[in-house]
Amino acid sequence: MLGKVDVKSAGVFSLFTGVLQSFIATWLVVNAAPAEVFGYAGIYLFAFTYLYVGVTFLFNMDGRGVGWFSLFVAIAALFYAGIGFGRADFVDGAMWTFWAFLWALFFLGMGLGRPVDALTARVALVLAWLTLIVPAMVGLAGLMTPLYTVIWWAASGTAVLYFSLTIWRQRRLVEATS
Numbered sequence: 001m002l003g004k005v006d007v008k009s010a011g012v013f014s015l016f017t018g019v020l021q022s023f024i025a026t027w028l029v030v031n032a033a034p035a036e037v038f039g040y041a042g043i044y045l046f047a048f049t050y051l052y053v054g055v056t057f058l059f060n061m062d063g064r065g066v067g068w069f070s071l072f073v074a075i076a077a078l079f080y081a082g083i084g085f086g087r088a089d090f091v092d093g094a095m096w097t098f099w100a101f102l103w104a105l106f107f108l109g110m111g112l113g114r115p116v117d118a119l120t121a122r123v124a125l126v127l128a129w130l131t132l133i134v135p136a137m138v139g140l141a142g143l144m145t146p147l148y149t150v151i152w153w154a155a156s157g158t159a160v161l162y163f164s165l166t167i168w169r170q171r172r173l174v175e176a177t178s
Contacts, residue, residue: 001121011057018050042080042096045073049103067111074103091149094156095131101163102127119166126159 025043032040052066077100084093105120130152138148 001117001124007057007060011054014050014054014057016054018047018052018054021047021050038083042076045076045099049073049106063110064113067107067109070103070106071111074100074107077103091152098127098131098156098159116170119163119170122166123163126162130155130159 021043025040025047028040028043029037049066049070052069055061056063056066077096081093081096081100084090084096102120102123105116105123108114109116109120135152138144
């Protein structure tokens, strides 16, 4: 979305990611205890998004389908967020809320054609590190501590502030050119 990577190359990577996530989700769901299935099934929201984006990019298809699919996924993510908050897992609830916001941006941009690509790209980049890459690395390294949680919340607050300022700035630019 920032024009740094060829669309077809991004499509190939999206397909690899979607296939891997589909495989992992299926393996986890098949081997899960009944209480774990719901949580693992959420991986499919990511996997199918990556698969749909990959096919759309590779075959130069209209992105509106991905946009409208993203509306469904954003709503599903809000449901997952509600479950997380309801279980007092506030980090999980916040992460799903962040992802719902990102999928809502995909809906606005791809589904409705709103000019939010620059914002969507920034949000995707920040959320990739905040909610996926760093937590996975910290977790795999066995470094999940209460201090990490405090740092995560501070980073999340910074991200929300950054997103808010970006939206405010973008609105001011649109108003100035109107």
